[in-house]
Amino acid sequence: MISRDQMLAAPKVLLHDHLDGGLRPGTIAELAADIGHTLPRTDPDELGAWFVESADSGSLERYLETFDHTVAVMQNSAAITRVASECVQDLAADGVVYAEIRYAPEQHLNGGLSLDQVVEAVREGFEQGEVLAKAAGHQIVVRQLLTAMRHQARSMEIAELAIAYRDAGVAGFDIAGAEAGFPPTRHLDAFEYLQRENAHFTIHAGEAFGLPSIWQAIQWCGADRLGHGVRIVDDIAAADSALLDLASVDLAKVELGRLAAYVRDRRIPLEMCPSSNLQTGAADSIAHHPIGLLTALKFRVTVNTDNRLMSGTTLSREFSLLAEAFGYDLADIRWFTINAMKSAFLPFEQRLALINTIIKPWYADALA
Numbered sequence: 001m002i003s004r005d006q007m008l009a010a011p012k013v014l015l016h017d018h019l020d021g022g023l024r025p026g027t028i029a030e031l032a033a034d035i036g037h038t039l040p041r042t043d044p045d046e047l048g049a050w051f052v053e054s055a056d057s058g059s060l061e062r063y064l065e066t067f068d069h070t071v072a073v074m075q076n077s078a079a080i081t082r083v084a085s086e087c088v089q090d091l092a093a094d095g096v097v098y099a100e101i102r103y104a105p106e107q108h109l110n111g112g113l114s115l116d117q118v119v120e121a122v123r124e125g126f127e128q129g130e131v132l133a134k135a136a137g138h139q140i141v142v143r144q145l146l147t148a149m150r151h152q153a154r155s156m157e158i159a160e161l162a163i164a165y166r167d168a169g170v171a172g173f174d175i176a177g178a179e180a181g182f183p184p185t186r187h188l189d190a191f192e193y194l195q196r197e198n199a200h201f202t203i204h205a206g207e208a209f210g211l212p213s214i215w216q217a218i219q220w221c222g223a224d225r226l227g228h229g230v231r232i233v234d235d236i237a238a239a240d241s242a243l244l245d246l247a248s249v250d251l252a253k254v255e256l257g258r259l260a261a262y263v264r265d266r267r268i269p270l271e272m273c274p275s276s277n278l279q280t281g282a283a284d285s286i287a288h289h290p291i292g293l294l295t296a297l298k299f300r301v302t303v304n305t306d307n308r309l310m311s312g313t314t315l316s317r318e319f320s321l322l323a324e325a326f327g328y329d330l331a332d333i334r335w336f337t338i339n340a341m342k343s344a345f346l347p348f349e350q351r352l353a354l355i356n357t358i359i360k361p362w363y364a365d366a367l368a
């Protein structure tokens with residue numbers, strides 16, 4: 001059993017977390033009051049509960065509607081910088097030592113900001129947050145991922161923005177939003193441009209839609225990682241029974257289809273977000289979440305929060321839920337953490353430094 005304190009202290013790495021899905025409820029209430037935005041609840045506790053309940057809808061489309069309120073209060077530089085700074089401080093307090101935080105710059109232009117100003121505001125907030133976290137005794141490194149909304153048509157522009165800021169805090173690119181009806185190939189020109197620029201990107205795929213979306217993301221678009229990717233289990237024979245009772249499955253006899261085998265062979269990182277998947281209906285319980293089977297089969301699995309506000313969660317909590325459901329111990333948490341650090345869009349020597357100077361020494365100590 002991992003104690004609560006140990007889970008919190010354990011160095012963790014977060015690759016999939018939305019900036020506009022992680023605001024503090026109290027901050028939303030204050031920022032909304034500043035600009036006269038009407039919220040469904042004004043008391044911060046009630047507001048926090050409202051987000052979790054409303055996101056608990058069983059459909060990705062309805063889950064995404066809750067972002068209207070967070071995005072609405074992030075339309076000026078000061079608000080964006082505050083949210084970004086608090087995000088870093090909250091993650092650092094949860095023991096996260098490296099994080100890639102994503103958001104869609106195109107959704108923050110209603111107050112007259114330019115795309116560049118949005119990225120700059122986030123950058124300032126992240127830098128501020130890193131300094132404040134350090135003063136509170138926590139070391140954390142944070143990078144931005146710029147997301148393009150898959151139902152919109154600005155992906156090329158956002159990809160260019162990611163390249164313009166590649167040496168100024170932006171580590172990569174992503175597409176997000178409703179998946180059904182908006183295949184990643186709609187944005188092929190952006191992905192081809194990024195590949196020509198030797199840049200990194202991930203794609204939300206295999207969350208609300210199945211294998212074709214994952215296949216396109218990898219084989220047409222060239223994604224480095226998969227956002228969620230849970231539906232890869234649809235290409236694994238015996239997955240149904242394995243999800244119901246993992247312990248009774250002979251893993252050596254589980255058969256992978258061509259796509260699942262490719263994903264595992266190529267060590268393509270899966271950014272799994274267990275609690276988020278329960279809310280959107282991509283999985284029906286933590287115990288039946290495909291992460292158990294995929295981990296047992298040694299896919300390159302990472303554990304993430306997706307939207308801490310909408311799921312009322314933290315990375316420590318996600319790990320605790322998994323530890324409870326699958327019996328994971330600290331050595332397993334180390335495995336997930338090193339998987340995530342290896343899969344980060346940070347230059348190789350910086351990834352190695354974090355693994356060798358922070359992650360490995362802490363776990364070696366704790367497991368000794």
Ligand SMILES: O=c1[nH]cnc2c1ncn2[C@@H]1O[C@H](CO)[C@@H](O)[C@H]1O
Pocket residue numbers: 018019020021060064067071102103104107147176177178204207276306307
């Ligand atoms: O799990 C998810 N799947 C797809 N899109 C998402 C998810 N979580 C958040 N967003 C979308 O990404 C935008 C930028 O951060 C958010 O505004 C939300 O619309």
Ligand SMILES: [Zn+2]
Pocket residue numbers: 016018176204227306
């Ligand atoms: Zn996401």
